[in-house]
Every structure is written in C-alpha cells, then in structure tokens.
Amino acid sequence: MQAYLGIDIGSVSINIVVLSGAGDVITGLYLRTKGRPIEVIQDGLKIIHESLTPQIKIAGVGSTGSGRYLAGVMVGADVIKNEITAHAVAASMIAPDVQTVFEIGGQDSKIIILREGIVTDFAMNTVCAAGTGSFLDQQASRLNIPITQFGSLALESESPVRIAGRCTVFAESDMIHKQQMGHRIQDIIYGLCEALVRNYLNNVGKGKEILPPIIFQGGVAANLGIKSAFEKALGLPVLVPEYYNLMGAIGAARLAQEENSINGTTKFKGFEITSLPYRTGSFECNGCSNVCEIVEIYEKEIIIGRWGSRCAKWDTI
C-alpha cells in the first residue's frame, strides 16, 4: 500500500505522520525538539519505521515547519512547504468547509482565513510571543502544575481574574500580583487563558473576518482553558481535531501526495538515513559587510545542504 510521510519540524516539537492515500493517519508521532532536530528526526523515523507493516511503501515525503529545509535535505523531501499552507491543507481535509483556522504552536501563532477551500488571508504573530505554547509552559512550571492539567484546572474557575495579555512581561507580573493578593489558582489560570485569547484576537486576528466552522490546532489546542476562552470571546463553537498536534505534518504528507500524483516518483532516501552519521558546521562568510552565518549539514562527511546566506553565493553544493 502506498503511503505518504509528513514531517513538521517546529521550534518546540517535531511531528511525523504516515498518511494513507485516502488521508487516514496510519501512524503519528509527537516528539520534543529539545534543540537537537537532527537526532530527533532520526529517532522519530526509527520509531515510525518499526511501527509500519512491510506492505506500506512510502511514495512521497513532505516537510514543513521552521526546520523544513533541514528535514528536507536529510530525508529527501518531494515537497518543502511553509507551515501556513500545510496547516490550511490539513484543516481542509478534516472539515472541507472550514473558514477559519487558529494555530498556536510553541513559538508562533497564526490565523488562516479560507473561503470555499482556498486560503484568502493569513497572519502570524509578529512582535510578541505572548500566547504561544512556550509562555504557557513557562507559567505552568512556575506554578508547578503539569502543562497537561493546565487547561482542565482553568475550567474549574468560578470567577476568572483579569490578567494583562498584551505582553508576557505584563502578564507574568499581573499574575504574580493577583496570586499574592490571594486569588484562587484556577481563577488566575483561566484569567491567563482569557488574556491570551484576547491578545491573539487583537493582534494576530486583527481585521480578519472570523467565520465558522473554526478549527483550532497546534500544541496549545490541547489546552481546554484556551478553547473555552475562544468560544466565550467569539460566541461560536471551536473544533479541535483528533490529531490537533500533528496537523502540520498531515498537511505536508498530503502535499507530498499531490506532488507524487504529478511526478510519479519520490526523492525519499529511505529509512536507512536513521543510522547515517550527520553533523553540522557553521562559519561566517566575509564576502561582504553582511557577514552572514552560514550553516552546513554533512551526511557521511559529504555536504548535502547549506543555508543562512543573504545572497546565492553558497547555495550551490
């Protein structure tokens, strides 16, 4: 059976899925990037390979996320796509009539507006990381609450307190102030969820026409408090898909399938790459005043990829 591999290399997590031709998730994996994307991609693919039955043949590979070029050269991707398109494609698979996608991940958040299956507008957070997964993680560990319980605890709130959401520094000092005044932790957490949603709608969602169906995906979609705060703020139901944290990878796999239907072949190097030695190196190019930091990736001591320059000087390998 033909299947398609999708890899989403985010700042915080690396997600890998194998998608059937019909669009079903055969297997999926969510791993922490831990600042070591190469090792995690190799480990992840090893696990995926072991879980696949021998009949399954990878007919195409797509990569997305901020590390998409790295993953792309490592595994031999047929399509290397930005995460906005990948997320929109995945959301359309789940709900073909979707009109709004909220995606909140580790380091960034985005909104995608679709009409009749076509992306008509999108935005990403530009100037502040408030409201992204990393900030929630940080607050959860400050309060010594496992991030997995953060959302359900928020739902126990009876009268949420108001927290400033414009900036993480303001939010944190406001939270500490409220906690020292004696407010219940549940009320503070739900207050934080509301603040983050307010910030998201005002900043990322600014000027966008938010129409249902709304799909909420990305790692933060696991947080029931944020989902509930979205529904309360918008007065509309918000759907969290089953594979909410794998949507980027699902989209990448579907795009690989589309590519395969045009080309008929794949550049996939096979699961052998999980045992190949990879290493990266970097240097500063002194060709001009930009002094770009060039990163190189080696597979078995052979350069397979190079990026980081502002001109095309180092593009040829």
Place this chain on the structure above:
Amino acid sequence: MPKVTFPRMGESWRAFKILLEDLGNEVVVPPRPSKRTLDLGVRHSPEFACFPLKILMGTYLEAIEMGADTIVTTGGVGPCRAGEYAMLHHKIIKDLGHDLKMIVFEPPRLYPVNFIKNIYALNKARVSIKGIIDHIKRGWRKLQALDNAEKLSHIIRPRENNSGTTTRVYRKVLDWIDQANTTQQIIEAEASALEALHNVPHEPARPVLKVGIVGEIYVLLEPASNLEIEETLGDLGVEVERSMFLTGWTRDNTWSETTHCLTVKEAAAPYLPELVGGHGRDSIGNTILYAKRGFDGIIQLAPFTCIPEIVARTILPRVSKEYEIPILTFFLDEQTGKTGMTTRLEAFTDLMRRKKNIHAARISLTG
C-alpha cells in the same frame, strides 16, 4: 575640503556622490547597512524610535569613522516624526563628541530659501548657477538610469532560467552606470545595462504573479532594511513593482503619473481624506491603483511603531475586501533572521497562485 556623507537608500548614493563631487566636495560613501551598523544605531538611539532612525544613526557613525564631517539629509513636513530626525541625529552625534555640520534640505517648493542656502553651502567649487543646474540634471539622469535598471531587474528576475543570474548581472551593470560621468556616458551605460538585463536567459512569456509594494519610504528603498524582499519575491517567481522610487517622487503629484485618471491622493480619498504624515495615504492610494491594474497582491512594508503606516494598516483590510486583493503587512525592525519573512512570503505566493488558478478556471468554465 569638507567630507560629505548622506543617508544611504538603495543604489541612489551613486547619483548623490557624483553631484556632490561636482560641487567640489569630498564624498564619504555611506557603507551598506550591516550588523555593525545596526549595533551602533541601536546603541545610540532612543529605544522607542523607529527603525530608519536607528539604521541611519549607525550609518552616520560609520561614515564619521571614515572621516565624514558634514551630513546632507532631508527634513520633512507633516505629522511624521522623521521630519525631526535630522535634528535628533545631530544632537546625538554632538553628545558623542563629534563636531559635525548638518545640512538639511526641506521640500524646495515650500522652503525655497533653505534650498538656495544649502546649495550655496555645498557649492565649494563655486560653480555658476548654470553649472549647478547642469550638475543637478546630470545627477538626476544617473538616478533615473539606476532606477530604470532596477525596475527591469524586477521584471526579468521572476522569469529567469537559472536562479540568481539576474541578480548577478544587475550588480555588474550598476558599476557600469556608476563609472559613467558625462550625460552622454550615462545614457550609453544605461542602454548597455538594460540590454545586458534583457540578455539574461529568461522566458518572457512565463506567467508570473504581480505584487505591488507600498509603505514607508526608507524601508522601501533600502534593501538592507527590508531583508532584500524584492529579490526574495523575484526568486519565488513574483514580479514586483515598487510604489516609490526617488525619481518618481516628484512626479507623484502631477497628472502625468496617474493611473485610471486617478492620482494616489484621489484614490485614497474615500478611505483616508487626511494627510496622516509619512506615506500612510500613499500606501492606501497605491494599493487601490495596483488593484485597479489587476495586480495579484500587495505587500505593505513599515517600520515597527510607524504611526502613518499603522493608520494605513488598519484601513487596508477594508480596501482588501472591497477590491478583492490580498494584502500582507510586514513590520520591520532590527531582526536579521529571514526565516519568518520567507515563510510568510511563500504562503502569500501560494495564496495568490491558488486564487489566480481558481479565477482562471472560473473564466474558462463560464467563458
């Protein structure tokens, strides 16, 4: 002999250099903004000021290290703080212990005396009035040649057969124009430059997306401040047309430069009848003109915290909806990581391409 420098905006320095040299000044060419420029500029500027102030601060300090003792720059009228930047830069530079002369040009139509005084101050070679006019004309001609080469590069780049060729040829032809001294030489250099660009192996009939670029003048004109967005778009197969060129600026308010019998001001009037300073109104007006000309999308470039562009940004969603044209805004600051911008540009290109394909399919169905 005074050692003169000036703000760097794209390739225009090549024209200002020849003009100032003709008037008998030694010119310190402002270096291309680099990480060091940013570091210097950020360290010596108020934190809340916008990016152009900081990057120019850094450029001036670098030029001073290279021996500059006079800065020639522009002032400005209207409610944009950039009009005060010359004074602020001067004060900061003096506080840092540099003795420096600042020559500030205000719009000559409003301040003719200022213009004459400044020209007089710069006229070290005691050139006659006729001579000055000739020199200005020649500098202007060089500026036009530089702009024309750049405009053509925007058309060729998305259609090139081998990625990177246009940029390489463009860099080379800039030097040809740079080395031309007489008007005759400038015209010849321009002709060879345009010919060389036309000779870049490319596919003239390739269907490409067209994007109009609007926004604040400095981040529009200096590629180092906008992460070379035009080059990046060209490499993605997008033809760009920038709403602002130094040589276009004076023609903007006249009838000859209009599209659909509308000036930029008139086009913007239903949405923004007021001057909000900077180029806020131009951003809206140009967006409408591009939409009327059938462009596939608009990109707005603005320095972070730029009030005129923030005003425009809040109005643009309505323009986008009414003219059915996608608009993407970038607020630029000192970030040098290009990944975020590339991701958004790729997604925007996907969006425009899908929209165009659907539109084409609809036409062929109904057609």
